[in-house]
Amino acid sequence: MYESGDLRKGLKIEINGDPFVIVQFNFVKPGKGHSLYKCKLKNMLTGVQFDKTFRSSEKFKEANLEELEMEYLYSEGDNYCFMNTSTYEQDFLSGNQIEESKKFLKDNTVCNVLMFKGKPIGISLPNFVNLKIVKTDPWVKGNTAAGSTKPATLETGHVVQVPPFIEKGELVRIDTRTGEYVERVKK
Numbered sequence: 001m002y003e004s005g006d007l008r009k010g011l012k013i014e015i016n017g018d019p020f021v022i023v024q025f026n027f028v029k030p031g032k033g034h035s036l037y038k039c040k041l042k043n044m045l046t047g048v049q050f051d052k053t054f055r056s057s058e059k060f061k062e063a064n065l066e067e068l069e070m071e072y073l074y075s076e077g078d079n080y081c082f083m084n085t086s087t088y089e090q091d092f093l094s095g096n097q098i099e100e101s102k103k104f105l106k107d108n109t110v111c112n113v114l115m116f117k118g119k120p121i122g123i124s125l126p127n128f129v130n131l132k133i134v135k136t137d138p139w140v141k142g143n144t145a146a147g148s149t150k151p152a153t154l155e156t157g158h159v160v161q162v163p164p165f166i167e168k169g170e171l172v173r174i175d176t177r178t179g180e181y182v183e184r185v186k187k
Helices: 095-104
Strands: 012-015 018-028 036-043 049-055 059-062 065-076 079-084 090-094 110-116 119-124 128-136 150-154 159-162 171-175 180-184
Touching (some): 065 090, 079 095, 095 119, 150 171, 159 180
Antiparallel strands (some): 012 059, 018 036, 036 049, 065 110, 079 090, 110 119, 128 171, 171 180
C-alpha cells in the first residue's frame, strides 16, 4: 500500500480496479488544514487523463503490473503481435496501447510488455535501437556548417535529423526516449 506522501511522477497505482500512472504531481500546503496532493492521472487501459486531488491521509493500492520480455513479430492493421520469448504465446496490442513506440518498432525487436491481470496494456522499448536509413538527401560538398543536419527516413517510416555525412542504406542508433539520432553503427 502507498500513502499520499509516496506519490510522485511515474508511480503506478490502482484505483477502482484500474491501473493509473501519475503524469504530473504537485504538493500543496495551504495555510490551514491538511496538505493536498494534486495529480494528473492517466488510465493505463483507456489512455484517459484527468486531474485528481488527494488528502494527506489517503492510501493507495499498488497496481498489480508485471513486465514480460516479448518479441515483436508483425502488425495486422492497427494491431501489433508480440510473442513471449519463454512460452511462445502471442498477444496483440492496439496502436493506442503502444503509442509513440511504433516509430521505432521493427520485426524481431525484443521489448518489455507491461501486463495487468494477465492482459497486455503497453510496451517499453530498449533505450537504443539500430535502424536503417531508407531515404535521405545526398551530402552536398561544402555543406559543413557547424550544427547542420538533414532529414532522414528510417525503415519504420519515422523521420529524424541526422548529420550531413549519413547516407541512404546506413545503420544508425536512435535513442527511443528522445527519438533522436545518436551515432552511426559500424558494420
